[in-house]
Amino acid sequence: MDSILQPLVFDRKKLSDKKLLDLYKSLLLPRKIEEKMLILLRQGKISKWFSGWGQEAISTGVVNALHEEEFILPMHRNLGIFTGRKIPLERLFAQFQGKHSGFTKGRDRSFHFGSIAHHLVGMISHLGPQLAIADGIALATKLSQQKKVTLVFSGDGASSEGDFHEGLNLAAVWKLPVIFVIEHNGYGLSTPSEEQFAFSHFTDKGPGYGMEAIRIQGNNVLEVYHTIKSLAADIRKNPRPVLVEAITFRMRGHEEASGTKYVPKRLMNQWAKLDPVENYERYLEESGVLDEKEKERINKKVKTAISDGLELAFAEQPISPNLETELADVYAPFFQEVIFPSENGPKSEKRLVDAISDGLRQSMEKYPNLILMGQDIGEYGGVFKITDGFKTQFGADRVRNTPLCESAIIGAGMGLSINGYKAMVEMQFADFVTMGFNQIVNNLAKIHYRWGQNADVVIRMPTGAGMAAGPFHSQSTEAWFFHTPGLKIFYPSNPYDAKGLLNAAIEDPNPYLYFEHKGMYRSISTEIPDEYYTVEIGKAALVRKGYQVSIVTYGMGVHWAQNAVEELGISADILDMRTLLPWDKESVKATVEKTGKVIFLQEDCLTGGIGAEICAWISEHCFEYLDAPVMRVGSLDTAVPFAKGLEEQFLPSARFKAKLAELLEY
Template identity: 55%
Template sequence: MFVDNRPINAFSPLSVGKSGFSDKELLNLYKQLLLPRVIENKMLSALRGGKISKWFSGFGQETLSVCAAAAMHPDEYICTMHRNLGVFTTRKVPLNRLFAQFMGKAEGYTKGRDRSFHFGAPEHNLVGMISHLGPQLGVADGLALNHKLREDKKAVLAFTGDGATSEGDFHEAMNVAAVWDLPVLFVVENNYWGLSTPYYEQYKCKQFIDKAVGYGMEAVQLDGNNPTELKQKLSDIADYVRTTGKPLLAECVTFRMRGHEEASGTAYYPEGLGETWSKRDGVEALKELLLREGIAGLEELAAMEESYAKKVKTALDEALAYDEIIPDPEVEMRDVYTSNIELKEESPGEKIEMRMIDAIKDALDVALDSYPELVLMGQDIADYGGVFKATEGLAEKFGKERVRNTPLCESAILGTSLGFGIAGGRSMVEMQFADFVSCGMTQIANNLAKIHYRWGAEPKVVVRMPTGAGVGAGPFHSQSLEAWFTKIPGLKVYFPSNAYDAKGLLLRAIADNNPVLFFEHKYLYRTVKSQVPSGFYTVDEGKASIAIEGDALTIITYGLGVHWAMEVADSVDASIEVLDLRTLVPMDWDSIYASVNKCNKAIVLQEDTISYGVASEIVSKIQENCFFNLDAPVMKVGSLDTPVPFAKNLENQFLPKERLKLAVEKLLQL
């Protein structure tokens, strides 16, 4: 049996009054509500006619979307969900382009690369969802952080459904917004159901506003179907968020009359539930108020609906007339990454001998000075300077607003960095250890990596990744995870082996408008030194360097592997070449092929476990492109296919250093 146990009785009659509104304002509000209702009916018809492939209906929830959007200023960001058609229409998104999006046409917001409401519209300050739902709340935090640092007294609106609040991203984003005092209005569309799962199987508390108490956040519960009351209260709430600069949670009780998406239906609804809620339809309730108060007559309202129907039909016909997309691999590949980069004028100064950790710290110092929009985020990076001291002293020099300690929540902070970039900022996020990035994989793999390809946004995020074994740190602080990210289109992956490259590549990464995963081997932090110029300089991506020149055999590697290879090269009586890749995405294939074709024998070395890593791809490409110049099979050397062990003798056995020397000796004999 379905029981409503919340303070707002969703089964009570809907009482809509005109207090505080002029007749003109009420009529305009009705127009704003009517348009998405007319579109809803047309899209259902288009779905049945095969003109669109998917439809997430907001029928019954138009009031919430429209009133929430109307409460925000046009230059304030809104993070939308499946059922927020009313947000897009209130923001006056062109209907022909909106419908083209639903049809997968090139004129849509994602050029056919994503469907339905999975898009953003920068010109309307709309940031769209991804299917994982929760991560957009962290993005809202980043948009709000930009407002906070600019002191511009603006708010951000972020929608989420009641089901999505079960995700950890909801908790993380709420906590970050509260701890950092970010001006975010979190609106929970409490419509009773997460697809077919009723609310009492999603949470135990009686009301969502109870959840806000634990974050030290203000909260309010609203009737999400009462148009006049909702618009007034949300406008007041938005003003509160703007003026105080603090977040607020608004639970809006509403109901969706149709399925989660049209194909799923509503057979799981208890009998009579839909009929009960149809009596609380905000669109019809406002229409009745207009008629009752003599603000408009039946003929006028019918003419208005007919006018909207014609407008919607015209826009739909325009979208239908657009040509189908002609696939072009070059276009698709080109749009995975933005070509935009904000390089400052290079001014390298006197060279100073530095350890890698010092070069990284110097790069961050120079970057903070060069890019006023840059913010550093990470656990313990402010006063403490980070666990490896890469940010030591930077908070004192540049302030804690720009060198920010974060709560222990990787996903929300990565989402924050994305939102901050969309709003015009630039960020560096430090993973305390690369291993911990698994807690933020959705943000990296599905949000940061895909967002430019989907709708042209530019993240401008660098994720620093202290990585690697050899320091006796065991299986959760020593993994080599770079191959996870080289597989994901839209990400760049850098992996320097020395202090000079570390500083130059890090400055190059910070200047890039794409997301960059920047791997730093912990063992190298304080064991290698280079002559490093002061000031601003960069090292080009996709340009390998020859660490040792030779012609008998080439070892292709990166990171700590470069030093192992050089040590082995010095220990054998042969001319060994060592090629330092420096960046893995983009990869310098030309230098790889040139080295192999010169030496005719090759070993590809990685610290990562031997199977399914970066080395496998390099070996495959060498076989394809250099086969006739090879004098022996290409060999692959890596660590054992086990987790990284803690005990030193086990770790030494795990790592490939000794196996590399055996492989070199074997290959030289062939």
């Protein structure tokens, strides 16, 4: 770091005086906003502040070097990116204050937002997932042959996350036009770099990923500007990722409450001499570009703009909560027009696996902007052969084999959506979704509610037990996501629904988890329409009518229920939920009113499953219609065992018959 601590040397190259002054104004604005925000923080007029004091030259150099229509994914110390993209200050300040005119309508704070109009995609607190989103945005520009660069920020602390590795690796493998800017400021909150990683510089990492890596003095605005501008121009012609390590220092706490007592005073003093604003201002004065009168004029204009913006933001009344608005914004608007097949149209016998493949192929034909991603889905056709032949038909750009990096692929799917594409991501097994859990529940699910951006991503989830595949290839994972607002969940039980629901999910611009039971892939078949059609979202199907009891279930449970009813010789309603989120309350209520007795059957473990929620709802809302306790049956509360006998005991099929008989006798 000793060479970095040398005095800043500015090289204007061929920049005009006007451009030098423009950079000065761009650098000064975030510093002056910071000064004001720190005062407001002490006055209790804003609740929190993440300071970028001392790091402003990086944001300023970057935002001025890129084209306005190129996406930037900033972090919480990149105020200069937002001001550099000319976001109205009153909206920015309203965002900080949690006002309605802010970008998140009071639902999130600081820089946790995006603005497509300004080509900005803000962060979430988990930091690392940003890199994969940038990959997806860059992939969209590459597929569209737009010759654009995407730039994403990461701090040195976030580089320890697995998402950092996945994001860089995917970009390198796919040769995506992404600039990864690592702001190396020496600390992750209070933890110094030597306790974060065992190397001195991030430029050591680039070659390991097969990408160029450049180190720059992050406090030198001209060095940042020239470097990024030159790189971007080259990458537009020769798409590839590049890692840029910007050495800098944070002069205030991680956030104001944490302070800087953990930083040696010597280090603070050394970096204070390299202040990016003061040094650049001094350079302009010594070069004769900036005189006292012009400096005073610029400062006055900046302060006036800040004061005017604050006045407008403070004048706005606090948010008055509106229940309808809050619930309506959980999902992106979508009015489904169900597409019914022709009454006398051609049909053919199809297994569940064939129906899914058929629907996916027809959706690829219907939507040229639909991209498929997953491990082994190319030439191999996926482990279950659902995409067999797709790469030949649609090409390698649209049917993309991926590295083993579930988080990056889901994040890339969201990036594709942000940049105008649809994405289908295949989990090789539903169990592996744990590796992408954060992207699903914190990015896909929340993005529309937070700042109005939809996530047009469908994640296919081969699921279920019964094939002696053991604890890591057999789990029912749907309940993990059922709890998360913003997601939609399908779980078909038959070929007709499998095709129609998949098509409906791809049509809908909201994020879906689409569960497909491996045990049903080739064990059930039926005659279904060959043409494209959809099934109504959020509507359960009454697959059997009766009067003695209501069985509410989904997936493999539908078939277990059918077998049990026939073996016991009883009359029962069997309601196939098929859409698990949002679920069909009206149909559940109707069948309970009809029979007065209800039992919920699920393959998932009993405790905390979807049945618990639906049974609780029935007890609360349908109590007056009940002639017996609401019952439920599920798998044992253990991991899924491997041995055949153990797995049979684990699954609820046999226990369900006994419980059903018990309910009938009540």
